[in-house]
Structures are given as C-alpha cells and as structure tokens.
Amino acid sequence: MHSLILAATVLLLALFGYALGRSRSRNLAVASGQPLHSLPTYYGGYVAIWCGLPAVLVMAVWLGAEGAIVRALTVQSLPAALVSDDPDRMALLLTDIRNLAAGSIVSRDVDPALQAAADHYQSLRQTGFASMVVVVLACAMAGLVWARRRVVPGLRARNHVERIILWVLVACSTIAILTTIGIVLSLIFETLRFFEKVPLHEFLFGLHWSPQTAIRSDQVGASGAFGAIPLFAGTLLITLIAMLVAGPIGLMSAIYMAEYAGSRLRSTAKPILEVLAGIPTVVYGFFAALTVAPFVRQSGGSIGLDVASESALAAGVVMGIMIIPFVSSLSDDVINAVPQSLRDASYGLGATQSETIRQVILPAALPGIVGAFMLAISRAIGETMIVVMAAGLAANLTANPLEAVTTVTVQIVTLLVGDQEFDSAKTLAAFALGLMLFVVTLGLNLLALSVVRKYRERYD
Amino acid sequence: MSGEPDYAARLRRRHRSEMRFRFYGLLSIALAGVILVVLIGSIVLKGYSAFWQTHVRLDFAISAEQVDIDNLRETNWGGLVKATLRDMAPGVTGRRDKRKLYQFVSPNAGYDLRDAIAADPGLLGTEFSLWVKASDDIDMLTKGHLDRTLPESDRRVSDLELGWYDRFVGEGRIELRFNLDFFTTADSREPEEAGIQGALMGSFLTLLVTLALSFPVGVMAAVYLEEFAPKNRWTDIIEANINNLAAVPSIVFGLLGLAVVISLFGVPRSAPLAGGIVLALMTLPTIIIASRAALKAVPPSIREAATGLGASPHQVVMHHVLPLAMPGILTGTIIGLAQALGESAPLLMIGMVAFIVDTPTGFTDPATVLPVQIYIWADSPERAFVEKTSAAIMVLLAFLACMNATAVWLRRKFERRW
Numbered sequence: 001m002h003s004l005i006l007a008a009t010v011l012l013l014a015l016f017g018y019a020l021g022r023s024r025s026r027n028l029a030v031a032s033g034q035p036l037h038s039l040p041t042y043y044g045g046y047v048a049i050w051c052g053l054p055a056v057l058v059m060a061v062w063l064g065a066e067g068a069i070v071r072a073l074t075v076q077s078l079p080a081a082l083v084s085d086d087p088d089r090m091a092l093l094l095t096d097i098r099n100l101a102a103g104s105i106v107s108r109d110v111d112p113a114l115q116a117a118a119d120h121y122q123s124l125r126q127t128g129f130a131s132m133v134v135v136v137l138a139c140a141m142a143g144l145v146w147a148r149r150r151v152v153p154g155l156r157a158r159n160h161v162e163r164i165i166l167w168v169l170v171a172c173s174t175i176a177i178l179t180t181i182g183i184v185l186s187l188i189f190e191t192l193r194f195f196e197k198v199p200l201h202e203f204l205f206g207l208h209w210s211p212q213t214a215i216r217s218d219q220v221g222a223s224g225a226f227g228a229i230p231l232f233a234g235t236l237l238i239t240l241i242a243m244l245v246a247g248p249i250g251l252m253s254a255i256y257m258a259e260y261a262g263s264r265l266r267s268t269a270k271p272i273l274e275v276l277a278g279i280p281t282v283v284y285g286f287f288a289a290l291t292v293a294p295f296v297r298q299s300g301g302s303i304g305l306d307v308a309s310e311s312a313l314a315a316g317v318v319m320g321i322m323i324i325p326f327v328s329s330l331s332d333d334v335i336n337a338v339p340q341s342l343r344d345a346s347y348g349l350g351a352t353q354s355e356t357i358r359q360v361i362l363p364a365a366l367p368g369i370v371g372a373f374m375l376a377i378s379r380a381i382g383e384t385m386i387v388v389m390a391a392g393l394a395a396n397l398t399a400n401p402l403e404a405v406t407t408v409t410v411q412i413v414t415l416l417v418g419d420q421e422f423d424s425a426k427t428l429a430a431f432a433l434g435l436m437l438f439v440v441t442l443g444l445n446l447l448a449l450s451v452v453r454k455y456r457e458r459y460d
Numbered sequence: 461m462s463g464e465p466d467y468a469a470r471l472r473r474r475h476r477s478e479m480r481f482r483f484y485g486l487l488s489i490a491l492a493g494v495i496l497v498v499l500i501g502s503i504v505l506k507g508y509s510a511f512w513q514t515h516v517r518l519d520f521a522i523s524a525e526q527v528d529i530d531n532l533r534e535t536n537w538g539g540l541v542k543a544t545l546r547d548m549a550p551g552v553t554g555r556r557d558k559r560k561l562y563q564f565v566s567p568n569a570g571y572d573l574r575d576a577i578a579a580d581p582g583l584l585g586t587e588f589s590l591w592v593k594a595s596d597d598i599d600m601l602t603k604g605h606l607d608r609t610l611p612e613s614d615r616r617v618s619d620l621e622l623g624w625y626d627r628f629v630g631e632g633r634i635e636l637r638f639n640l641d642f643f644t645t646a647d648s649r650e651p652e653e654a655g656i657q658g659a660l661m662g663s664f665l666t667l668l669v670t671l672a673l674s675f676p677v678g679v680m681a682a683v684y685l686e687e688f689a690p691k692n693r694w695t696d697i698i699e700a701n702i703n704n705l706a707a708v709p710s711i712v713f714g715l716l717g718l719a720v721v722i723s724l725f726g727v728p729r730s731a732p733l734a735g736g737i738v739l740a741l742m743t744l745p746t747i748i749i750a751s752r753a754a755l756k757a758v759p760p761s762i763r764e765a766a767t768g769l770g771a772s773p774h775q776v777v778m779h780h781v782l783p784l785a786m787p788g789i790l791t792g793t794i795i796g797l798a799q800a801l802g803e804s805a806p807l808l809m810i811g812m813v814a815f816i817v818d819t820p821t822g823f824t825d826p827a828t829v830l831p832v833q834i835y836i837w838a839d840s841p842e843r844a845f846v847e848k849t850s851a852a853i854m855v856l857l858a859f860l861a862c863m864n865a866t867a868v869w870l871r872r873k874f875e876r877r878w
Contacts, residue, residue, distance in 0.1 A: 067726040162774045169684035172677045176702045176748070179741050183712060186719035249488045256485025269489045272496055278860060279499070280802025282831040283853050286838050290846065291502045321495055328492075352474055354481035375707070382709025384805035385831075389838060409711050409805070416718065416809050434715040438708065445707045 003063060006133055007056070010140050014052035017144045021047030021151050029153050038158035046157045049164055050147035055140035062132045070128055074121045079113050097121050187438060190431035197425040198226045203432060205229065209395035209406075211415060211426045226429055228436070230395035234312070234405030238387060239380040241316025241401055242323055246376060249320075250327025251369065257328070258335040259357055277325035285389030288318035293390055300402060308392065308404040315390040316401065319380055327376045334368030335361060367455035374448035378441040384409040408433050500857075507850025513639035513652060514594040514602040516565050516628065518544045520573070524584045532578055537570030541592070548633075549624050560621055566593040566652045591637065596651040596844035601625060602636060605843060616843070642851065646819045647833065651844035654837070656852050658819040662732055662812070662827030663801060665820060669736020670743055670800050675793055677740075678747030679782075682789075685748070686755040687777045706745035713742045714809030722810055729811035730826040738806050743796040750792020754785040787874030794867040798860050804831035830856050 022044035029036045036043070071094060078093075100118035151157075195203070206227015253273070257266055293314035300307035307313070338361050346356040362369070392404030393414060415430040518541065527535050545561050546552065552561050569592035576590050577583055593599075597616045600606045612619050628634050646658025689695040717738035721727050727734040758781045766776040807813070812828050813836065820827035828836070830852060837849040 064725065158772065162772065165774060166684075166688060169680045169688060172680035173684045173689070173698055175677055175681065176705055176744060177698060179705060179716070179744070180701050182720050183708070183716045186716055187712075190719060249491055252485045252488035253492060256482070256489055260482060260485055261489075265489075269493075272489075272493050276492060276496055278798065278802075278864060280804070280831050280856065280860070282802070282804045282834050282838075283499075283503070283857070286834065286849060286853060287499050287502065289838060290506075291498075321499075324492055324495075352478045354478045355474070357481070378707065382711065384709070384711045384808075385835065388805075388808075389835065409709070412711055412715070413805070413808055416715075417813055431715060431719070434712055438712050441707065441709055442704060445704060 002129060003059070006059065006136060010052055010055045010059070010136065013055075013137075013140045013144060014048040017051035017147065018044035018048040020144070020148055021045070024148060024151050025153070025157070028151070032153060034153040036153050037156050038161075042157040042161050043151050043155070045161045046155070047144060047147040047151065049161065051140050051144040053164070054143050055136050058139050059132065059136045062135070066128050066132070070121065070124045073124055074117060077120050078117055101125070183438065187431055187435040190428050191435045194425060194428035194432045197428065202226060203228050203429075207397060209411070211411070211429055226425065228408075228433065230397040231406060231408050231411055231433070233397055233399075234391070234395070235381055235407040235409075237312050237399060237401065237405055238316040238319060238391065238407055239377055241313060242319035242380045243373070243377060245317050245320025246323035246327050246380075247373065250324045250376075251331050253324070254328040254331035254335060255357055258332050259353065259361070273325040273328055276321070277329070279322075281322065281383060281385040282389070284318050284322050285385040285387075288314050288386055288390035292318050305402060307402045310390060310392040310404040311402050312391065312405045313401040315387050318390065319383055319386050322383070322386065323376045323380055326379055327372055330372035330375060331365075331369055334365045334372065337368070338364045367451050371448040371452040374444050374451070378444035378448075381444075382409065382437060382441050384413060388413050408437055412437075503850045503853050503857075507847050507852075507854050509603045509605075510642065510847040510851035511639055512603075512636045513641070514599040515591040515635050515637045516594045516598075517589050517591050517633040517635070518548070518565070518569070519587065519589045520544055520583075521587045522577075522584055527577060527584060529577075529581055529584070532574055535574070537574045538567070539570075541565065541569045541573060548628070557620060560618065561624070563595050564598060564621065564624060566595055566650060568650065568653050569593065591635065593641075593652045594634070596842055597621075598625060598634075599652055600843050602634060603847075605847075642848075646817050647815060647828070647836070648817060649815075651840075651842050651848060654845075654848055656830065656833060656855060658816055659828050659830045659833035659852070660855075661819050661821075662735075662816075663829040663831075665732035665823055665827060666735040666739060666807075666829055667797055667801060669733055669823060670739040671793075671797060673737065673740035674743045674747055674796065678744050678793070678796075679751050679789055681744075682748045682751030682755060683777060683782065686752045687781065688773070702745050702748050706749065709805075710742060710803055711805045711809065713738050714806030716741070717806060717810045728824050728826075730814050730816075730828075731824045732820060732827050733823040734810050735807050735812050735827075735829065736823070738810060739800040739803060742803065742806065743800050746796035746799065747789075747793050750795070751785070751789045754788025754792065755781060757788060758784045784876075787870050791867045791871050794863050794870070798863040798867075801829075801863070802831055802856065802860060804829070804835055807832050808835070830859075 022040045025036055025040045025043035028034075074094070074097060075090070097114065097118050098121065100114065101122040203226050206225060207229050208225040208227045209230050210225045253269070257269055261269065289310075293309060293311065296311055296314045296317075297307045297309055300311075342360050342364060343356055346360045347353075351359070387407045387410050391410055392406050393410065394404065395406050395411075396403055398405060412430045412433050415426055415433075520540065522540060526540065542562050545564060546558070549561055552558055572592045573590060576588075594602070597606070598621075601608075601617055601622075606615065606617060608615075608622065617625070625634070641653070642655045643660075644657050645653060645655030648654040685695060685698065689698075717734060721734050721737050722729055727737065762780050762784065763776050766780045767773075771779065807829060811826075813832050814826060814828065815836070816826050816828055818825070834849055834852050834856065837845045837852065
C-alpha cells in the first residue's frame with residue numbers, strides 16, 4: 001500500500017514536470033524569439049519521462065530485490081542456535097519471523113532470540129522502505145531538474161519522446177514472448193527436478209498412480225507411485241466422450257447455420273451458441289456434478305447398470321456441451337469460406353442440397369474441419385474445472401465410461417491445492433504433468449494450423 | 461420406359477435423405493438451445509430461493525443487570541438466546557434434545573441480539589422480539605427441500621424438531637425474509653451466514669489488477685505490431701507466440717503463477733495481486749488480437765491524410781488511428797475481462813481457494829474470487845450450500861451478461877463502416 005502511495009507521488013511529480021517543461025519551452029521561445037523545434041507538449045513529455053521513467057524502473061528493481069536482501073540479512077544476524085542446514089526448517093523459521101513481525105500467529109514458542117530476530121527483520125524492512133523512498137524520490141527530482149535544464153528551443157524533443165515511446169512499445173510486445181519463456185522454463189526446471197526423484201520411464205509408462213509419498217516407512221497405501229498412464233487414459237476417455245457429443249452437434253449446427261438457415265434463425269441460434277461459449281467452466285462443473293451426474297447415475301440404475309457417481313460419462317458429456325460452440329463457430333467459418341461457385345456447379349448437375357454438402361462442401365472444407373476438431377480436442381484436454389468437480393480422484397485404468405476416472409488436470413489441481421513443501425516429488429509431479437499438457441496442447445495447435453495451411457484448397 | 465418408376469423412387473429416396481439431413485441440422489441447433497435452457501433453468505430453480513432466508517422470531521425480556529452495557533463483548537449473548545429458546549419450547553430435558561433446540565437458530569443469533577441492543581439500549585428491561593436467522597436445516601425445511609415423509613433416521617431434521625417447527629409456524633414465528641446478508645457478508649462455515657461480499661470484492665480487486673496490467677500492455681503491443689513493427693522473423697515469432705499463448709490451457713498459467721509470480725517474485729499467496737498478474741498474462745493475447753483487428757479496420761486514407769498534413773508517424777497513430785480504433789479495443793478488452801472474471805483454474809494453483817472470512821480490502825490481503833467461491837461451496841456437503849452456490853452462479857452470470865452487453869452496445873454504437 002505504501003508503495004502505491006510512492007508510485008502516486010512519482011506520477012504527480014511527472015505531471016508537475018510535464019507542466020514545467022511545457023511552460024518553460026513556451027517562455028524561452030517567447031523570450032529568445034527562436035522558434036521551437038517541437039510542440040510545447042513534447043517538451044513537457046520530455047521532462048515527464050525523464051522524471052518518471054528512471055524512478056519507476058529503480059522502484060521496480062528495488063521491490064524485486066528487497067525481499068531476498070532483507071531475508072539474507074536476517075539470516076546472517078540469527079544466533080547460531082536457531083540456524084540449521086535444512087532449507088525447509090529455515091524457510092519455516094523465516095515464515096515465523098515474518099509472522100511475528102507482522103503480529104500474527106506463529107507456529108512455535110516465542111523466545112527472546114526469535115523476538116529479537118523479528119524486531120531486527122522489522123527494522124530492516126522499515127530502513128529498506130525508507131531508503132527506497134529517498135532513492136526513488138531523489139531519482140525523480142534529479143531527472144526533473146536535469147531534463148528541465150535541457151529544455152531549450154533547439155532541443156529535438158519530439159524525436160526524443162517518440163524514440164522512448166517506441167522502445168516502450170517494443171518492450172510491451174515482447175511480454176508475450178517472455179510469458180512463453182517463463183512457462184517453458186518454469187515447467188522444464190521443475191520437471192527436471194522431478195525426474196531426479198522419479199525415473200522418466202516410470203512416469204511415462206508406469207501403470208500405477210498413487211502420489212502419496214510415505215512419511216513413515218511402514219505406512220499403508222503410500223507407495224508414491226508415479227505412473228501416469230492411467231491419467232492419460234482417463235483424459236483420453238473423457239476427451240473422446242466430449243468429442244462424441246460436441247463433434248456431431250457442433251458440426252451439424254454449423255452446417256445448418258451456414259447452408260440452410262435464414263437470417264432470422266441465424267440471429268437467434270448464434271447468440272445461443274455464444275452464450276454457451278461464455279458460461280464459465282466452473283458453472284459447467286457445477287452442472288455436471290449436481291445435475292448431470294445424478295441423472296446419469298439414476299437412469300443407469302433404472303436399466304440395471306452400476307454407474308459411479310463421478311462417472312466419466314457425466315464429465316465428458318458436459319465437457320462436450322462446453323465445446324459445442326467452439327466446434328461450430330470454427331466449422332462455420334470454414335464452411336463459409338468454400339466458394340459459392342462449387343455449390344452452384346453441384347446444383348447445376350442436379351445434386352440436392354444435402355448431397356452438395358456431403359459430397360462437395362465437406363470434402364472441400366475438410367482440412368479446416370479437421371483443424372477445428374484438433375483445436376477442440378486440445379481445449380478438452382486442457383479443461384480443468386469440469387473434471388475437477390465432476391470426475392474422480394482415484395486413478396483407474398479403464399475404458400468403461402460408467403466408472404470414475406481421473407485426468408491430468410485433476411491431478412495437477414489436487415497435487416498443488418493446499419499447503420505442502422515445494423520440493424517433494426508430489427508437488428514436482430504436478431509440473432511434470434503440466435509440461436506434458438503444455439507440450440500436447442501446443443503440438444495439437446501447431447498440427448491443426450499446419451493441416452489447415454497445407455491442405456487448404458486455393459480457389460482464386 | 462422401365463426405368464421411370466425407378467427414377468421416381470430414387471428421387472423420393474434422395475428427397476427423404478435431404479429432409480433427414482435438414483432435420484439433423486435443426487435438431488443439433490435445437491439441442492444446443494434446450495441444453496442452454498436446462499442449464500440456466502436448473503441453476504435458477506436450485507438457487508432463486510437462496511435470496512430469501514428463514515427467520516425465527518424470538519421474544520426477549522432482558523433486564524439491565526444481565527447486560528454490561530459498557531462492555532457488550534463480555535455478555536454471554538448465546539446463553540440469552542438459548543434461555544429464550546428454552547422458554548419457547550418448555551419441557552425439553554436431556555442434553556441431546558437441548559442441543560437440538562439450540563441448533564434451531566443460527567449460531568450467530570447471539571451477535572444479532574448484541575447488535576440490536578447496541579443499536580437501541582432502551583430495549584433492556586422491556587419485552588421485545590427479534591427476528592434471527594434459522595439454522596440451515598430449518599431453512600431447507602421451510603423452502604421444501606427436505607422431504608418430511610422420509611423415515612426419521614434418513615432425515616436431517618428429527619421428529620422433535622419438526623414438532624417445534626410446526627408449533628412455531630402456528631405461532632407465526634417463522635418467516636421467509638429477503639436475505640440481504642447474502643450480499644453483505646463474506647464466507648462462513650454456516651450456510652445461513654455465508655455471503656458473497658468477500659468473493660465479489662476479491663474479484664473486483666483481481667480484475668482491477670488485471671485491467672491495469674493487461675490493457676496498457678496489450679494496446680501498446682498491438683500498436684507496435686500493427687503500426688510500427690517491420691515485417692521480419694522477429695515479429696513473425698511474436699505473432700505466432702501470441703496465437704499460441706491464446707490456446708495454452710489456463711491451468712498452465714496457474715503453474716507459471718506458482719513458480720514465477722509467487723516463488724520467484726515473492727508476491728504473497730492468495731492475494732488479488734498474484735491472481736491479477738496471472739489473469740493479465742492470460743487476457744493479454746485476447747486484448748492484443750482484438751486491438752490489432754480494430755487497428756487494422758481503420759482505413760489507410762486516415763493515415764495518409766494525417767501524414768499529408770505533416771503529422772509524424774507517431775502523431776498519425778496516437779492522434780488519429782488509435783482514437784478511431786478505441787471502441788473496438790474497448791470491446792475486446794471487456795470480453796477479455798469477462799473471460800478473466802469467469803476463470804478459476806489458475807487461481808486454484810496460487811492459493812486463492814482458501815476459506816476466508818474477512819472481506820479483502822487491499823491487493824495483498826488473502827482473497828478469493830467469485831468463481832472460486834462457487835467451487836468451494838459446490839464442494840461443501842450441506843444441502844443449503846447447493847442453493848448458495850446456484851445463487852452465486854446467478855450473480856456471476858449476471859455480471860458476465862452485463863459486461864458482454866456493454867461490449868455489444870459499444871460495438872453497435874461506435875461501429876463505423878468506412
């Protein structure tokens with residue numbers, strides 16, 4: 001909160017600099033009779049940028065580094081009795097010190113040494129913040145004064161300002177790249193640590209998934225097996241069910257809307273699909289768990305089938321419903337891209353409309369439709385909330401849609417929700433699963449794009 | 461000649477298959493519509509009753525000696541409520557029966573009494589009545605979600621409680637009232653006390669962070685890529701990258717948030733700041749793609765005219781192209797934010813799934829958001845949480861509908877054909 005106030009102060013200073021630069025350039029131009037190179041606003045902008053930008057950058061770096069430095073200084077000052085080599089214990093100790101300093105509950109008895117450490121931590125934080133305020137404000141003031149002195153009628157202010165703006169734009173456009181790099185690096189880094197504990201072949205080909213690692217050696221049911229095949233199978237089963245629902249319904253409604261429907265039906269049907277697409281996945285999850293799953297269970301029971309209450313069928317069907325608009329809007333675009341001349345030629349040969357669709361339009365649009373289905377599959381694989389709420393937790397290796405199966409995303413969530421140490425194989429397994437998920441969805445997307453690009457018929 | 465009836469039959473067959481095909485198409489669309497109606501309908505039917513809450517009228521006669529008026533915290537308010545309940549149902553003996561009686565009203569009824577006395581100390585020494593919330597089981601009974609015909613052992617409400625209930629109804633002590641608390645309290649373990657204010661505030665703060673980060677960055681990135689970037693390998697890579705990011709599963713962004721935002725940068729867990737950063741990274745591709753489309757839609761004649769009048773490339777963009785593209789950009793931003801509002805999977809990863817009873821007031825307070833609150837409630841076993849969950853979903857859908865309607869309105873109002 002205090003940092004926000006500081007940022008606001010810097011912003012105010014920059015605004016002041018803007019006014020200062022603008023009026024000074026005008027006054028100088030009038031006084032010297034020399035024409036200004038740029039409009040006065042650019043001189044204002046010049047001063048404002050030199051006042052605000054360095055200060056904000058310094059503040060960002062400071063805030064990023066402060067935590068680590070304060071932590072290191074606190075550890076250094078700790079009495080030897082409290083220090084231990086175990087990183088987990090140290091992390092716990094530091095958390096306690098921080099909580100004590102903040103006045104919240106700590107997990108151990110407060111002895112004088114701990115209290116002293118907390119006081120030291122608190123004073124370090126305060127000194128750190130005070131010096132940050134001083135440095136940042138000094139930066140802003142120095143920039144303001146320096147830039148103001150450089151404002152003379154001959155200064156090419158517009159070019160300066162525009163160059164800086166261009167660099168800011170470039171920086172913004174690279175954030176997308178940085179995000180991807182961040183995803184890839186964090187996933188790979190943690191996954192490598194996971195494979196130090198669990199061999200790669202066991203993860204990829206193991207048939208048993210039971211990520212509870214034993215705390216005691218004689219514990220029952222805590223084997224710590226990390227064979228991911230049941231998860232992949234469960235994901236595939238649910239995705240298959242989803243596509244069996246979404247594929248026909250989505251494709252047929254796209255065909256009907258593109259080829260048959262008049263503008264009135266289209267103007268009602270399109271919003272229906274858009275609303276389906278806009279409903280949050282957690283709502284679908286609720287629907288699956290509380291409406292569809294009991295319904296499936298009851299109707300299965302009434303014809304003598306034993307259906308699990310978290311059956312793959314319920315989760316898959318609802319996931320299919322979620323994907324219908326995705327399939328239909330992509331297919332709609334593809335079908336509309338098929339040129340009218342093909343239809344006209346087919347009608348001219350005496351084909352009915354449905355024959356034209358089945359034998360001319362669909363083959364022509366096939367690459368696009370395949371691409372759309374691939375994108376839909378990748379969406380289904382990565383979908384989380386529906387399966388977290390409606391699919392099971394236990395890893396069953398089965399192809400029976402009436403049983404409960406679990407998926408990759410469900411396991412990522414269950415492994416990471418709740419407090420646990422960051423280093424156990426259990427936590428790291430989530431990152432390995434995440435990497436698999438990322439690679440598979442990325443692969444499907446790239447494949448879909450290349451299918452569309454490679455097999456697209458060129459009509460003009 | 462012999463071929464002619466054959467032709468007719470074939471033609472009929474072909475027409476029949478045409479009709480069938482047409483029917484399947486119509487059926488799919490109708491199916492989508494029916495599913496939507498069932499989905500919304502089931503939620504509304506389950507949830508509309510959560511906006512009302514069963515209240516019980518309790519009669520108090522509290523003397524001034526029983527209460528230390530200067531130190532209201534010290535008084536045993538729960539005890540006073542219990543005494544009143546004992547008076548209302550005379551003849552209840554035995555520990556278990558008494559406990560059942562006490563559970564007739566919400567455990568927080570004592571606080572309601574305290575607040576009433578604090579607001580009007582003149583009540584002391586007089587006889588007054590106060591409407592307090594009934595417990596969730598009684599609430600469900602009133603709303604007809606409990607089947608009275610079941611055998612007692614299968615019911616959440618015993619015959620004894622049913623007897624009290626029926627008597628209180630006869631005495632006019634039971635009433636359904638509008639549940640304003642649903643909007644003004646945060647989460648609670650007691651279904652009758654739980655509200656969505658905390659989650660709404662968390663969603664608001666999170667979206668504020670998301671907007672503050674993703675809107676400027678997204679627009680500036682789009683301006684660079686569309687207006688200034690040279691067409692080379694590097695910009696191709698950025699473009700492909702943005703399209704791929706848009707297709708990355710949301711849960712992977714959660715892993716990124718856990719590994720980078722929380723572990724590396726040290727942003728506090730469960731904070732709207734962390735959630736906002738993660739959602740901003742997710743929303744960025746949507747905003748960039750929409751902004752680029754809006755910028756592309758501005759005709760070259762505008763740029764040429766501005767350039768012809770002596771504007772620099774930057775002035776052309778900042779003074780002319782960007783303002784004209786702004787409605788489209790805002791539409792895209794609102795749609796992106798609506799997606800972010802409904803998103804929950806990545807927030808589970810960064811600890812926004814905790815049970816939080818305080819309404820967050822700052823960007824670093826522990827918080828949860830509306831969709832995650834829905835997820836938490838959906839996991840709770842009490843029947844009363846089902847209706848709370850559905851009601852929270854209705855609120856969430858209402859917000860999403862408003863945002864999307866704004867986007868549509870913006871597009872309609874400012875869309876220009878050049």
